[in-house]
Amino acid sequence: MKTDRIEARFHLDYPEFSLDVDLDLPGRGVTALFGHSGSGKTTLLRLIAGLVQVREGSLRVHGEVWQEGQHILPTHKRPLGYVFQESSLFPHLTARGNLAYGMKRVGNAMNRQALDQAVELLGIGHLLDRRPHQLSGGERQRVAIARALAVQPRLLLMDEPLAALDLKRKQEILPYLERLHDQLEIPVLYVSHSPDEVARLADTVVLMEQGRARAIGPAAEVFSRLDLAIALDQDASAIIEGAILSHDDAYALTRLEIPGGHLTVARLDHDIHDLVRVRIHARDVSLALDEPGASSILNILPARILEMREIEQAQVLVKLCTGAGGKTPLLARITRHSRDRLQLQEGQSVFAQVKAVALMD
Numbered sequence: 356m357k358t359d360r361i362e363a364r365f366h367l368d369y370p371e372f373s374l375d376v377d378l379d380l381p382g383r384g385v386t387a388l389f390g391h392s393g394s395g396k397t398t399l400l401r402l403i404a405g406l407v408q409v410r411e412g413s414l415r416v417h418g419e420v421w422q423e424g425q426h427i428l429p430t431h432k433r434p435l436g437y438v439f440q441e442s443s444l445f446p447h448l449t450a451r452g453n454l455a456y457g458m459k460r461v462g463n464a465m466n467r468q469a470l471d472q473a474v475e476l477l478g479i480g481h482l483l484d485r486r487p488h489q490l491s492g493g494e495r496q497r498v499a500i501a502r503a504l505a506v507q508p509r510l511l512l513m514d515e516p517l518a519a520l521d522l523k524r525k526q527e528i529l530p531y532l533e534r535l536h537d538q539l540e541i542p543v544l545y546v547s548h549s550p551d552e553v554a555r556l557a558d559t560v561v562l563m564e565q566g567r568a569r570a571i572g573p574a575a576e577v578f579s580r581l582d583l584a585i586a587l588d589q590d591a592s593a594i595i596e597g598a599i600l601s602h603d604d605a606y607a608l609t610r611l612e613i614p615g616g617h618l619t620v621a622r623l624d625h626d627i628h629d630l631v632r633v634r635i636h637a638r639d640v641s642l643a644l645d646e647p648g649a650s651s652i653l654n655i656l657p658a659r660i661l662e663m664r665e666i667e668q669a670q671v672l673v674k675l676c677t678g679a680g681g682k683t684p685l686l687a688r689i690t691r692h693s694r695d696r697l698q699l700q701e702g703q704s705v706f707a708q709v710k711a712v713a714l715m716d
């Protein structure tokens with residue numbers, strides 16, 4: 356029995372959909388259940404919560420048995436927090452009242468410390484006396500997340516917590532989610548169909564396709580696999596983690612240290628040594644055989660071609676690795692014509708010119 360894992364095996368049949376998974380997931384960090392609409396993400400989350408029950412299943416969280424066949428621990432006895440797409444706060448209670456209610460529901464003696472920590476993490480101290488209709492959508496979600504955390508769950512389940520928010524509100528709330536990620540020990544299962552959110556928040560990605568887990572692995576690895584549908588998407592991108600090396604205030608630029616190399620990006624509001632993630636879209640990367648001379652492009656990275664795949668009639672997706680030891684993955688989308696003209700081959704050394712770096716900030 357593994358005490359640091361989430362082991363989930365379920366088989367479920369609906370008339371027009373079946374789900375079949377056997378997952379062994381890390382018991383820490385954020386694991387994204389990622390995939391198209393209808394791929395079974397919410398159903399899987401609800402099975403884990405016990406809100407949907409099937410006899411054919413087993414679930415262990417940190418070694419604790421939540422289900423073994425027909426022995427199913429009811430939802431209210433599972434130490435979990437659940438955050439829905441739209442916050443499910445009681446309209447007649449203040450934010451404080453909602454938090455207190457959440458704690459009573461699970462029979463937890465009021466744990467002041469957990470509550471205070473949740474309030475602090477989500478930055479809702481000044482909102483506690485307001486009722487839900489006096490809060491913005493993003494603020495309501497922050498209260499809902501704090502309520503889920505205040506009961507000190509052993510697992511936090513989040514079902515597209517940002518889906519109902521507009522872009523501005525999403526940007527507001529994302530830093531709080533990142534704080535959860537950085538400061539909490541509680542593992543999070545996070546349902547999303549947004550590559551942006553997943554790239555920004557997830558340590559591990561479970562790619563769901565038609566009720567099956569098509570791929571599982573670190574976010575950077577899954578996103579750069581050419582055999583998966585995400586690579587075919589217009590938004591296909593590589594995720595790169597780097598540390599802030601320096602700021603150049605005169606030009607409003609920040610220099611990042613990435614494994615075995617450097618990237619220059621628009622000025623980031625972070626301290627030196629902070630870790631950040633950036634996303635480089637395949638469509639923003641072009642390839643050259645020789646190191647380009649004078650160029651307006653800031654980031655030119657020596658790279659090696661790992662794999663190439665024709666994705667449309669005219670296009671080829673190229674997977675590269677850059678940096679010493681070739682640890683950093685990169686994707687480039689080029690035309691078939693360019694591939695042939697440059698006579699590109701797997702294993703070849705090239706220069707990747709990065710036209711833009713999407714900042715996940």
Ligand SMILES: Nc1ncnc2c1ncn2[C@@H]1O[C@H](COP(=O)(O)OP(=O)(O)OP(=O)(O)O)[C@@H](O)[C@H]1O
Pocket residue numbers: 369370371372390391392393394395396397398399548
């Ligand atoms: N109670 C149910 N009875 C029958 N079919 C269902 C039921 N609940 C879900 N389904 C079907 O199961 C499939 C998976 O649904 P699910 O909500 O898990 O997908 P999802 O990946 O979370 O999608 P979305 O991103 O749109 O929320 C869908 O085809 C849905 O119609």
